[in-house]
Amino acid sequence: MLKIRVMPTLLYKDLGLVKGSQFDSTRRVGSVLQAVKVYSLREVDELVFLDIAATPAGRRPDFQLIDDIADECFMPLTVGGGVRSLADVRELLAVGADKVSLNTAAVENPGLVREAAEAFGAQCVVVSIDARRRLGGGHEVFTHCGTRATGLSPTEYACKVAALGAGEILLTSIDRDGTMEGYDIELVREVSKAVTIPVIASGGAGTYDHMEEVLRATEAAAVAAASMFHFTERTPREAKLHLRAAGFAVRL
Numbered sequence: 001m002l003k004i005r006v007m008p009t010l011l012y013k014d015l016g017l018v019k020g021s022q023f024d025s026t027r028r029v030g031s032v033l034q035a036v037k038v039y040s041l042r043e044v045d046e047l048v049f050l051d052i053a054a055t056p057a058g059r060r061p062d063f064q065l066i067d068d069i070a071d072e073c074f075m076p077l078t079v080g081g082g083v084r085s086l087a088d089v090r091e092l093l094a095v096g097a098d099k100v101s102l103n104t105a106a107v108e109n110p111g112l113v114r115e116a117a118e119a120f121g122a123q124c125v126v127v128s129i130d131a132r133r134r135l136g137g138g139h140e141v142f143t144h145c146g147t148r149a150t151g152l153s154p155t156e157y158a159c160k161v162a163a164l165g166a167g168e169i170l171l172t173s174i175d176r177d178g179t180m181e182g183y184d185i186e187l188v189r190e191v192s193k194a195v196t197i198p199v200i201a202s203g204g205a206g207t208y209d210h211m212e213e214v215l216r217a218t219e220a221a222a223v224a225a226a227s228m229f230h231f232t233e234r235t236p237r238e239a240k241l242h243l244r245a246a247g248f249a250v251r252l
Contacts, residue, residue: 003249004215005045005222006236007200008229010035012065012081013053019230021178023130023146025052029230032065036072044236045251046076048101048170048224050128052145054082055104061088063095070096078126078170084109089116093124101170103128104143107150107157110164117165122197127166129154131187132174139187146174154187155194162195169195170224173203178227180206183214192219200224208234208242215248 011018011025017032018025061082079092080101089100106113106127116125130146131139131154141152171191173184183204192199198221201214205225228234240250
């Protein structure tokens with residue numbers, strides 16, 4: 001049985017970590033290296049690091065920063081933000097990333113997903129899908145840190161990138177992001193049911209019950225959280241203890 005993973009998410013912008021609500025990430029929450037050291041001590045399953053300023057600024061990832069983070073990170077590390085080319089993927093893996101997250105680039109250049117999977121293996125390629133609810137129902141994929149509508153259906157797009165070779169999908173609800181009111185169950189259910197690759201539910205976690213709820217109601221393979229770990233006393237280990245007590249297989 002595959003074990004459920006609990007994954008803290010770090011959002012990086014202008015030399016520090018930030019967090020907000022519905023992708024309005026303006027609140028400072030501390031030092032990235034300090035956070036990585038804490039999560040390493042807590043032996044979390046995986047860590048997601050996203051540079052949310054890179055793509056809007058049109059710059060490449062900060063490879064030196066990722067090198068520094070990797071030196072302190074003793075768990076699988078997924079890195080995203082500013083990745084535009086196969087060379088970016090290659091360099092991120094070279095400086096210590098275990099997986100690379102593609103978001104805007106995967107929409108604008110779907111062939112990059114296939115190229116990266118063929119060059120480095122599907123297990124290294126995470127496609128990050130940010131989705132917002134439509135007024136008339138359903139959801140739509142957004143790029144550029146949630147600022148540009150694409151007209152794409154998250155479910156259809158997820159199927160497309162899975163066929164191209166993505167090894168995993170990081171699925172974030174823009175509407176629920178930072179609210180700590182629970183995951184978008186409908187969104188996660190539709191996408192996770194449509195693909196055979198693991199889906200990480202993201203956006204809205206505020207309690208351990210929220211994690212249990214989304215895992216029971218969908219086929220998600222992992223849960224990610226940011227605000228819940230930044231602004232409350234809840235921890236990844238306690239989350240896993242809760243999930244184990246609820247009957248889920250977790251790694252402790």
